[in-house]
Amino acid sequence: MHTPFTCANARYRTDTAQGHPHGAGHVRGSVLTAPLVTRPDTGDTLWLEYVAGPEGTMFWIMWYDANGQPRLTHSAVMDRVNLDIMLHRLGYDVALQNALDDPAIPAPTVSGMPHHEPDGIFPRMPRHGSG
16 A cells, blocks of 8 residues: 555656645645545545646646545646646636645635535636626
8 A cells, every 4th residue: 555645657646745735644745725525425535636747747636535545547637727727617717726826825625515516616716807
């Protein structure tokens, strides 16, 4: 078994030199201070993580079980530009981009929110250019 809340494959790995810990006593690597989603029935958590690889800083979204072991065997790595596109399309671009741009700004948390609530992950922020 490997270090909880880390994942690696032939090319990429959770970058534990950056970000926030995955909870008290766990390694760093999370972009946010809390998981994106927590499944109340299993304790599984979904994290937006920094990823180290040959291209420099990248990101992935990784599921971990309640013990911090990865649930996925494949990864979907993205760079900052593609992460920005995804966040914009989901309507959460401002909240998460602020957390990525300035680690001193506390990122929105999800404590107490149901895992199935579409607007329960982060508050909806106005899209750029909208009133």
